[in-house]
Amino acid sequence: xxxxxxxxxxxxxxxxxxxxxxxxxxxxxxxxxxxxxxxxxxxxxxxxxxxxxxxxxxxxxxxxxxxxxxxxxxxxxxxxxxxxxxxxxxxxxxxxxxxxxxxxxxxxxxxxxxxxxxxxxxxxxxxxxxxxxxxxxxxxxxxxxxxxxxxxxxxxxxxxxxxxxxxxxxxxxxxxxxxxxxxxxxxxxxxxxxxxxxxxxxxxxxxxxxxxxxxxxxxxxxxxxxxxxxxxxxxxxxxxxxxxxxxxxxxxxxxxxxxxxxxxxxxxxxxxxxxxxxxxxxxxxxxxxxxxxxxxxxxxxxxxxxxxxxxxxxxxxxxxxxxxxxxxxxxxxxxxxxxxxxxxxxxxxxxxxxxxxxxxxxxxxxxxxxxxxxxxxxxxxxxxxxxxxxxxxxxxxxxxxxxxxxxxxxxxxxxxxxxxxxxxxxxxxxxxxxxxxxxxxxxxxxxxxxxxxxxxxxxxxxxxxxxxxxxxxxxxxxxxxxxxxxxxxxxxxxxxxxxxxxxxxxxxxxxxxxxxxxxxxxxxxxxxxxxxxxxxxxxxxxxxxxxxxxxxxxx
Amino acid sequence: xxxxxxxxxxxxxxxxxxxxxxxxxxxxxxxxxxxxxxxxxxxxxxxxxxxxxxxxxxxxxxxxxxxxxxxxxxxxxxxxxxxxxxxxxxxxxxxxxxxxxxxxxxxxxxxxxxxxxxxxxxxxxxxxxxxxxxxxxxxxxxxxxxxxxxxxxxxxxxxxxxxxxxxxxxxxxxxxxxxxxxxxxxxxxxxxxxxxxxxxxxxxxxxxxxxxxxxxxxxxxxxxxxxxxxxxxxxxxxxxxxxxxxxxxxxxxxxxxxxxxxxxxxxxxxxxxxxxxxxxxxxxxxxxxxxxxxxxxxxxxxxxxxxxxxxxxxxxxxxxxxxxxxxxxxxxxxxxxxxxxxxxxxxxxxxxxxxxxxxxxx
Numbered sequence: 001x002x003x004x005x006x007x008x009x010x011x012x013x014x015x016x017x018x019x020x021x022x023x024x025x026x027x028x029x030x031x032x033x034x035x036x037x038x039x040x041x042x043x044x045x046x047x048x049x050x051x052x053x054x055x056x057x058x059x060x061x062x063x064x065x066x067x068x069x070x071x072x073x074x075x076x077x078x079x080x081x082x083x084x085x086x087x088x089x090x091x092x093x094x095x096x097x098x099x100x101x102x103x104x105x106x107x108x109x110x111x112x113x114x115x116x117x118x119x120x121x122x123x124x125x126x127x128x129x130x131x132x133x134x135x136x137x138x139x140x141x142x143x144x145x146x147x148x149x150x151x152x153x154x155x156x157x158x159x160x161x162x163x164x165x166x167x168x169x170x171x172x173x174x175x176x177x178x179x180x181x182x183x184x185x186x187x188x189x190x191x192x193x194x195x196x197x198x199x200x201x202x203x204x205x206x207x208x209x210x211x212x213x214x215x216x217x218x219x220x221x222x223x224x225x226x227x228x229x230x231x232x233x234x235x236x237x238x239x240x241x242x243x244x245x246x247x248x249x250x251x252x253x254x255x256x257x258x259x260x261x262x263x264x265x266x267x268x269x270x271x272x273x274x275x276x277x278x279x280x281x282x283x284x285x286x287x288x289x290x291x292x293x294x295x296x297x298x299x300x301x302x303x304x305x306x307x308x309x310x311x312x313x314x315x316x317x318x319x320x321x322x323x324x325x326x327x328x329x330x331x332x333x334x335x336x337x338x339x340x341x342x343x344x345x346x347x348x349x350x351x352x353x354x355x356x357x358x359x360x361x362x363x364x365x366x367x368x369x370x371x372x373x374x375x376x377x378x379x380x381x382x383x384x385x386x387x388x389x390x391x392x393x394x395x396x397x398x399x400x401x402x403x404x405x406x407x408x409x410x411x412x413x414x415x416x417x418x419x420x421x422x423x424x425x426x427x428x429x430x431x432x433x434x435x436x437x438x439x440x441x442x443x444x445x446x447x448x449x450x451x452x453x454x455x456x457x458x459x460x461x462x463x464x465x466x467x468x469x470x471x472x473x474x475x476x477x478x479x480x481x482x483x484x485x486x487x488x489x490x491x492x493x494x495x496x497x498x499x500x501x502x503x504x505x506x507x508x509x510x511x512x513x514x515x516x517x518x519x520x521x522x523x524x525x526x527x528x529x530x531x532x533x534x535x536x537x538x539x540x541x542x543x544x545x546x547x548x549x550x551x552x553x554x555x
Numbered sequence: 556x557x558x559x560x561x562x563x564x565x566x567x568x569x570x571x572x573x574x575x576x577x578x579x580x581x582x583x584x585x586x587x588x589x590x591x592x593x594x595x596x597x598x599x600x601x602x603x604x605x606x607x608x609x610x611x612x613x614x615x616x617x618x619x620x621x622x623x624x625x626x627x628x629x630x631x632x633x634x635x636x637x638x639x640x641x642x643x644x645x646x647x648x649x650x651x652x653x654x655x656x657x658x659x660x661x662x663x664x665x666x667x668x669x670x671x672x673x674x675x676x677x678x679x680x681x682x683x684x685x686x687x688x689x690x691x692x693x694x695x696x697x698x699x700x701x702x703x704x705x706x707x708x709x710x711x712x713x714x715x716x717x718x719x720x721x722x723x724x725x726x727x728x729x730x731x732x733x734x735x736x737x738x739x740x741x742x743x744x745x746x747x748x749x750x751x752x753x754x755x756x757x758x759x760x761x762x763x764x765x766x767x768x769x770x771x772x773x774x775x776x777x778x779x780x781x782x783x784x785x786x787x788x789x790x791x792x793x794x795x796x797x798x799x800x801x802x803x804x805x806x807x808x809x810x811x812x813x814x815x816x817x818x819x820x821x822x823x824x825x826x827x828x829x830x831x832x833x834x835x836x837x838x839x840x841x842x843x844x845x846x847x848x849x850x851x852x853x854x855x856x857x858x859x860x861x862x863x864x865x866x867x868x869x870x871x872x873x874x875x876x877x878x879x880x881x882x883x884x885x886x887x888x889x890x891x892x893x894x895x896x897x898x899x900x901x902x903x904x905x906x907x908x909x910x911x912x913x914x915x916x917x
Contacts, residue, residue: 071783072895144780150740150757151782238758239736245756278635280647287657309743309754309779311761314679321675325668329661336660339624342631344648346641349632357628364624368617375613375671377606377678381750384743384778449596450747452778455786459774503644534646551644 015110015518028123030115031517035122036101037415039092046088046129048480053081055477058470064460074456075142076158080132082145083162086262087169088129090400094265095176095207096122098407101415103180103204105508105515107197108189108524113182117175124172131165144454146251149236149244153228163226170219173261177211180204189507191526195289196538198506198530199282202289203268206296210257210264214300218254221247245310252303260299262396263363264292266403267334270356273406274338276504277353278345281531284337291330298327308379317376324374331367335360350502350555351425355406358433362398366391369444387447393440405432405483412487413501417513418494422555424486431479438472499546503553506530510542568634576626580619587614599773599794600749601724601766605678607750612674616667689726689764693717697731697742697755699883700784701903702775709807717775717792720800724766731755734907735876743779746792754779767794783883783895824904829912832905840893843916852893856916875910882906 019025029035056077060069069077104112112118139156141147152159184205188197197205225247227233234240236247267288275282282288304312304320338360347353369391373379382388405428412420442465451458458466500509507524508515520541528538537547592598592607635647694705695717704713719725733739739757746752748771753763777788795803833843840851846864848854857864859873868886871877883896883906896906 071786075780075783075785142783148741148780150738151780154738154740154782237737238739238756243758244741245759278647279637279645281649281651283650284652284657287652309752311754311756311759317679318676322672325672328668329664332664333657333661335624337657339627339631340653340656342628342635344650345631345635346637346645346647347632347635348637348643357632360628361625365621368620371617371668371671372610372613375609375675377602377675377750378609378613380752381606381610381747383752384745450774450776452745452776454780457786532649534649553643 018517028119030111030119032100032104032112032115032118033415033515033517035118036097036099038122039096039100039125040415042126042129043089043093043097046084046133047093049133050081050084050089051477051480053077053084055474057081058473060456061458061466062470063467064463065457069456071456072139072142075144075454076136076140078454079141079144079147079162080136083141083166084129084132085396086145086258087166088125088132090262090396090404091169091173091258092125093404094262094400095173095180095204095211096125098200098265098269098404098411099176099180099204099207102407102411102508103201104183104187105414105511105519106201106506107184107187107192108507108520108526109183109187110519110523112179113187114179117179121172121175121179124168124175128165128168128172131161131168135159135161135165146255147225147247148251149225149228149247152225152247153236160226160229163222163229167219167222167226170215170222173211173215174219177208177213177215180208181212184208189520189524189526195286196526196529197289199271199285199288200265200268200506203264203271203292206292207261207264210261210296210299214254214257214261217250218258221250221254224250245307248307248310249303252306253300256303256306257296257299259395260295262400263403264295266359266363266400266407267292269403269407269410270338270359272504272506273352273356273410274341275531275533276410276502277350277356278341278347279503279533280341280345281533282337283340283343284333285529285531287333288337291333294330295327298323298330302327305374305379308376309383321374321376325371328367328371328374335364335367348553348555350409351420351422351429352406352410352502354426354429354433355402355409358429359399359402359406362394362402362433362436366394366398369394382447384452385447386443386451386453389453390440390443390447393443397440398436402433402436405429408483410502411508412490413497414508414513414515416490416494417497418490419497419501419555420486420490420494424482424489428479428482428486431482432476435472435476435479439469439476442469498549498554500549501554503550505533505537505550507539509550510537510539510546512546569630572626572630576623577619579626580622583618583622584615587611587618597748597769597771597773598750599767599769599771600746600751601768602678603748603750603768609671609674609678613671688724690723692726692728692762694728694730695744695755697729697740697744697777697781698733698903699738699740699782700777700788702742702744702777702788702790706804706807709804711807713807715790717790718800718803719767719792719794720797721767721770721794723797724764726762726764728760728762729753729755730760731757733876734879738876738880740781741779742777742781742788745776745778746773747776748773749792752778767792770794770796824907824909824911826908826911826915828905829908829910832901832909833912836899836901837909855913858913858916860917875914878910878913879906882909 019029026034056069057074060066060074135141135158138158138161141152141159141162142155143151147159147162184201224235228235228237234242236242236244238244271282271288301323302320304316305324308317373382373391409420409425446462446465451462497513499512510524511519522541524542525540526538537550598604598607637645691707696703701714704717729744731739731742742755744753744755749765751763751765753761771794773792775790775792777785781788842848842850842854844854844856846853846857846861858878865873867873867877867881869881882901886893
């Protein structure tokens, strides 16, 4: 088949008419880029709210026996903080935001496979957030983001709203999962074989698979919890033949893959930012791509490592310990490959690069403490303590959120057409990086010495450390103001970005910023992988004037 | 095969930095190897030493990974930064991969994981299996929000303080229960100095096994979120000499005979102390009078026996367990807010007493 024929039969060969009117352009939009911005704005709002809840928790913990929040309010605050950071911020931003914004552009598609489903998927999200935060009116859920029964069965009516909220998010994730899977499998530009895909697309593909397979399980668990709460069906009630441990299995069968749903896209972002800013091919492309697949598959076989103190039989703990330790190997491959990418580069110290390096440093630490938690005997001591709080924040904040900011600074010009201020960006990074470590590093120590998690007060011997942690957390929160100011400022004063300010070589940089609604005037044809710096670009059907910019980065 | 440009070989600078990172790692590893964990958190049971060994093993091998990853990030970032005089579009090394290097960083972590897995496996049975050598099997029961302990041969249970004789292997059967079984939640039994933790799960009995090795008083901490009183759910473990333990045990047996067995059943509340607590803590909002004689809340005279009001304010039937639930959790209703157990400063015993008293009113 000739190239022209290939283009004719391609699923996105036609350009649909442009949307007309405010509603179809900006509200019920079918355009993946607009939907991505909708995700960013909505999640950004919940990020602020959930972050403020975290600050309230840290105010309470500035001293033991503090009366700033009563015990019930404190429990509500950490539950909603955790739930919204996971389901209203990290997952929607990485999948709904970056996945929507970048993945279709990087595979050279005009949109996702099912634009209408994509819109539905987004519009399930704001109601979920309203339900979750609205639960404060009825008494918010109190049992932590994991909502273990029986506490979650006995707790206030708001817990049923929590079930409904997370159920909606779950449905949204499942829809997005299958939508993205089909998109990546069917809609790649002609010539883009699997091993020519950018690494963010690899990460998105595995994430979409996890979203599609694992999230259905979350929906079932939530429906069951809801049924027990409202109709008293005793799934988790040991007095009537159920078991509270059943929830833990069902919840973690989703929520462990969910950890990778929250980190794989960040891996993808780092794998894009590094080669562009280092200006050399990513080291070990195939190792990074296939290790994502390995992590995705193994992630289904490790869930019970969250349950080593739940009375599991010893023989069943062993396979979970072994599988968990296996995860360390592909993860190590990625980290070492990224470090090796830095070697021999021409590194430009832009804000996205700083966040990527920050990610490398903090995520490595979080990954290593993960191995500590895999070993059954050591986990027995650390489980349910501040060591876990520290570990999960190193992975989800030091990993996902640093990755998220790397991606935001990197693709902001593509999304908005304007640059963020680099000086402010660097201030943001350094304040955030130092404050992050000052906040979460001491928590390991607290946990090992005997401070349990989810407590509104603590042994007075931990006062000094907790005060230090709280002050650092306030600085960490304040660092976000620098970003907010920078983002607002860019609307007015940001320099016009042009199609390719960083000199990137993936397809999203081969079209104007912000991209037109049809993305590519002509579908591109891909003849090779994207990261061969110094060689001619592997694309046909791209405007030569834009192609030249890949060799003339502005920053 | 084209020759690599000279500048992309590993140069003397790289090996110098590698050496420095190696020395830093070695020093930190020595620090980890000799760090006196015991002086920071006492190793007070037979399993603490093996768990600390594993922790030290992992920390020991984590140090070089952290030092080399961070060290190389900083070194490469500085060494390979784009210089001011280089064109902005200049590109770096074209090297894509290096099979031997990639194999190394797969094989070395794999070996470490295998060793760690075997060591962990060997440490597990020490505390999970019911000890064949156990001198005694005790029971520990989690309640909202305190711990109850039962000893063989004692007809009553002991709250808050767990006495154990030093050097005697013990098995503790853990579970969770409430007077109303539907209200039982998951707790966890953690003594940091013992490095022992196990959830207390309603409907399940899970044994843990260890030998306390050091006389002292240790905190017993609930580490599984169990509700509004979770933050304050603490007990103590008192590890005492064999002679002291025997004396304590004999004293318990005697006082049991004197007091009569005390159970945690709500029915066992004390009416007169319940009356005292009522007048002290409840009369601000409730009269001991018929339902309609309200203050903030209704009169409680016929709480358990009022055909006109068979249900409580939360719609549950007016039985002892549901009254206890409201006392524990408080209530937010149209008439006002009733504080929970913590805010009211009620112990579980106080609640049992109050209910015993309220049941006498009619």
